[in-house]
Amino acid sequence: MSTNNDVAVTQQQNTSLMKTPGPVASVIPLADIYETPDAFVLMLDMPGASKESISITMDESSLVIKSSVESYTKENAKLLFREIAGVGFQRVFNVTDSIDRNSVDARYENGVLTVKLFKKEEMKPREIRVN
Amino acid sequence: MLVQVRRFPPYSYRNEIAEFEREVERVFSAGSPFRGETNQTTAPALDIVESGDQTVIVAEIPGVQKEDVKLSVEKDILTIQASRKTNALPEKGTWLRNEIRTGEFSRSVRLPKGVDSGKISAELNNGILKVTLPKSEVVKPREIQIK
Numbered sequence: 001m002s003t004n005n006d007v008a009v010t011q012q013q014n015t016s017l018m019k020t021p022g023p024v025a026s027v028i029p030l031a032d033i034y035e036t037p038d039a040f041v042l043m044l045d046m047p048g049a050s051k052e053s054i055s056i057t058m059d060e061s062s063l064v065i066k067s068s069v070e071s072y073t074k075e076n077a078k079l080l081f082r083e084i085a086g087v088g089f090q091r092v093f094n095v096t097d098s099i100d101r102n103s104v105d106a107r108y109e110n111g112v113l114t115v116k117l118f119k120k121e122e123m124k125p126r127e128i129r130v131n
Numbered sequence: 132m133l134v135q136v137r138r139f140p141p142y143s144y145r146n147e148i149a150e151f152e153r154e155v156e157r158v159f160s161a162g163s164p165f166r167g168e169t170n171q172t173t174a175p176a177l178d179i180v181e182s183g184d185q186t187v188i189v190a191e192i193p194g195v196q197k198e199d200v201k202l203s204v205e206k207d208i209l210t211i212q213a214s215r216k217t218n219a220l221p222e223k224g225t226w227l228r229n230e231i232r233t234g235e236f237s238r239s240v241r242l243p244k245g246v247d248s249g250k251i252s253a254e255l256n257n258g259i260l261k262v263t264l265p266k267s268e269v270v271k272p273r274e275i276q277i278k
């Protein structure tokens with residue numbers, strides 16, 4: 001791990017391509033995604049998000065996950081050390097039309113948002129019997 | 132003012148360099164049976180906030196169960212240890228993306244003077260660990276009356 005600050009500055013200037021378009025004041029949550037025969041499951045690290053503020057919206061081609069973060073700082077509190085961005089989360093995923101938009105499951109637990117996108121019935125793998 | 136005792140590079144969601152390094156590490160360790168888990172300990176991102184009669188240490192540890200967090204104080208060093216399990220893959224499942232780092236997390240902080248270590252309390256909520264360090268009576272700011 002490099003501790004050279006000069007390196008840090010130059011690297012940060014080149015990371016704009018990695019960012020999801022959207023408001024600057026949000027963090028892209030890290031995600032684990034897996035696929036099963038009947039669904040796609042996304043797990044996103046969103047520590048400190050307030051459950052009420054989590055919004056999951058899906059249009060024809062994208063799934064947008066957003067949330068704001070609960071503030072823990074009291075008034076008159078002095079911040080001595082800061083590493084947590086604490087601004088909110090946003091991430092956009094591309095989705096195909098194999099997903100059934102009417103059945104999406106979401107659950108938020110221990111700072112992890114789990115979203116289950118079910119595949120359309122006709123998109124599920126089917127076994128064909130040989131007679 | 133607290134002095135940081137850093138044993139490991141801090142892990143921050145804002146730290147894109149760390150992100151990049153992790154990506155490199157992930158790519159080159161693909162195919163490892165210990166997916167997402169490394170034997171390297173990661174330091175969770177911290178905030179430290181001070182208000183009138185207490186100092187609060189806030190750490191990001193998403194996906195960690197309460198029973199997998201260990202807090203210890205030795206002399207004036209507070210250590211937060213957490214262990215995160217790798218997300219389980221169901222049968223017939225295929226990973227499409229693995230960005231979440233699991234395994235061991237640890238970070239140590241030198242406590243400010245005048246913390247009553249017997250009264251340290253902690254709570255875990257939505258992946259945020261909050262450790263409250265109450266100041267002992269001796270160091271609380273107080274006004275001195277002029278007789």
